Amino acid sequence: MTGADVLLLALGAVAVGAGVLVVTTKHLVRAGLYLVVCLGALAGDFLVLSAELVAWVQVLIYVGAVVVLLLFAVMLTRAPIGASDDLDRPGWPAALIGGGAGLGLTVLLVDAYRWSTVELPTAGTAERLGEQIFQSWVLPFEVLSVLLLSALVGAIVLSRPDIGRPPGGDAARPADLVDVEPGGRR
Amino acid sequence: MRPVIPYVTAALLFGLGVYGVLRRRNAVLVLMSVELMLNAVNLILVTADTTVRAVLPHSGQVFALFVIVLAAAEIGVGLAIVLQLYRLRATVAVDDVPLTEPPHPGDGREPATANTEAGR
Structure with a gap:
C-alpha cells in the first residue's frame, strides 16, 4: 500500500458513504449537499489518478454548476424544509437490482484486476489534454458543441408553454395555461 | 497504484445510483442519482486511462470530459422537464x-395551478 493507495481508499470511502446518504436521506436539501461531498471526493480521486484537468472541470461543472442547478430545482419545486416521508417508494426491487448491479460489477472488476499494481501515467494537464482534444477528437468535440446548443434550445422551448401551441389554439388548449402564464410574468 | 480500489469505488457508486433511480419518488432526487451513475462511469474512464495503454494517450480522460459535458446538458433539459x-x-x-x-393540464386540478400562480 503506497500513499496513493491510502488516499484512493480514503477518498473512495468518503465518496461511497456520501453516495449512500444521497440515496437514503429524508431531507431534500441535504441530499444535494451530500452530493457535493461525493463529487468533491471523486474530484480528489481524479487528482490522485493524475487527471488534473478532469478534476478541476469536475469541481467547476459538477460542484459549481450542476449541484447549484439541482438546489435551485429543489427550491423552485417548493420542497419542504425538514424531513419528508414521501420521498421513497417501497423498494425491495430497487435494492435487489441496485445491489445486484453494484456487487456484480465489483466482483467482475476485482476478478479482472486482483491486487495488481500499475504505474501512474504522465499527468493529464490542460496542455496534453488540449492537444489530444484538438488533434484526435476534434469531430466529437464539435458534435458536442452542437448538442449543447440543441440542449439549450430544448430547455428554453420546454419551459415556455406559449411556444409550439397550435395557431389559434387558445381555445383548443386548456384555458389554465393561458391563465397561468400572464400571472407568472406579472 | 492499485487500480482495483477506484474500480470498486466506481462499481459501488453505480449500484447506489441504480438503487436511487429505482427507489426515489421525487424527480429531483432521481436526477441526483443519475449524476451518481454518470460519475461512476467517469471514475471508470479515468482509471482505465491509467491501466490500459491506448494508442492515443489520455483517451480515457478526454472521454470523461465529454461525459461531464453530456451530464451538464442532461441536467439542463431534465430540470426544464421537472x-x-x-x-x-x-x-x-x-x-x-x-x-x-395524453396530458390534460388542469383537469380537476385547478386548485393546484391556482396555488402555483398565487405563489408567484
Whole structure:
C-alpha cells in the first residue's frame, strides 16, 4: 500500500458513504449537499489518478454548476424544509437490482484486476489534454458543441408553454395555461 | 497504484445510483442519482486511462470530459422537464405521472395551478 493507495481508499470511502446518504436521506436539501461531498471526493480521486484537468472541470461543472442547478430545482419545486416521508417508494426491487448491479460489477472488476499494481501515467494537464482534444477528437468535440446548443434550445422551448401551441389554439388548449402564464410574468 | 480500489469505488457508486433511480419518488432526487451513475462511469474512464495503454494517450480522460459535458446538458433539459411537470401538476413525484393518457393540464386540478400562480 503506497500513499496513493491510502488516499484512493480514503477518498473512495468518503465518496461511497456520501453516495449512500444521497440515496437514503429524508431531507431534500441535504441530499444535494451530500452530493457535493461525493463529487468533491471523486474530484480528489481524479487528482490522485493524475487527471488534473478532469478534476478541476469536475469541481467547476459538477460542484459549481450542476449541484447549484439541482438546489435551485429543489427550491423552485417548493420542497419542504425538514424531513419528508414521501420521498421513497417501497423498494425491495430497487435494492435487489441496485445491489445486484453494484456487487456484480465489483466482483467482475476485482476478478479482472486482483491486487495488481500499475504505474501512474504522465499527468493529464490542460496542455496534453488540449492537444489530444484538438488533434484526435476534434469531430466529437464539435458534435458536442452542437448538442449543447440543441440542449439549450430544448430547455428554453420546454419551459415556455406559449411556444409550439397550435395557431389559434387558445381555445383548443386548456384555458389554465393561458391563465397561468400572464400571472407568472406579472 | 492499485487500480482495483477506484474500480470498486466506481462499481459501488453505480449500484447506489441504480438503487436511487429505482427507489426515489421525487424527480429531483432521481436526477441526483443519475449524476451518481454518470460519475461512476467517469471514475471508470479515468482509471482505465491509467491501466490500459491506448494508442492515443489520455483517451480515457478526454472521454470523461465529454461525459461531464453530456451530464451538464442532461441536467439542463431534465430540470426544464421537472419544472414544467411541477407547473402543470404541482408535484414532482415520478410515479404520479400518467404514461398512457395524453396530458390534460388542469383537469380537476385547478386548485393546484391556482396555488402555483398565487405563489408567484
